[in-house]
Amino acid sequence: MKARVFVTLKNGVLDPQGKAIGHALNNLGFESVGEVRQGKLIEVELSETDEDKARAELKDMCEKLLANTVIEKYEIELKA
């Protein structure tokens, strides 16, 4: 089973990296670009085949290692 974990800064947490990307895009002529936020994408291959168990395990991984839950939120997406 494959999973994707998206880790992004919580709303309200300043994201200078995203801001820099936004400015760079504006300077390149992409004027319709508003706010940009940058996060992390982690693709994980799991041998676990039960969807609920996999999701619980991924949540645990996020809490323990993948995300800094003080300033970051995470989202888990499972692919069969």
Added chain:
Amino acid sequence: MKARVFVTLKNGVLDPQGKAIGHALNNLGFESVGEVRQGKLIEVELSETDEDKARAELKDMCEKLLANTVIEKYEIELKA
């Protein structure tokens, strides 16, 4: 219109950061974890409302700035 751009290393390109995460997860006791790959997630807010135009613009952004297309691939996801 909001969009998400996923930038990941192409298959076959070595991903030491992903490997490190994979090992760390294994060491934390997550034994079902196989390959891990790390990528970037970029959330963009666009004032463009036409879906096709937005997609074309995002593709252009990826080619010009967001992804290094020599070693990275990208995926665009639009949310209404």
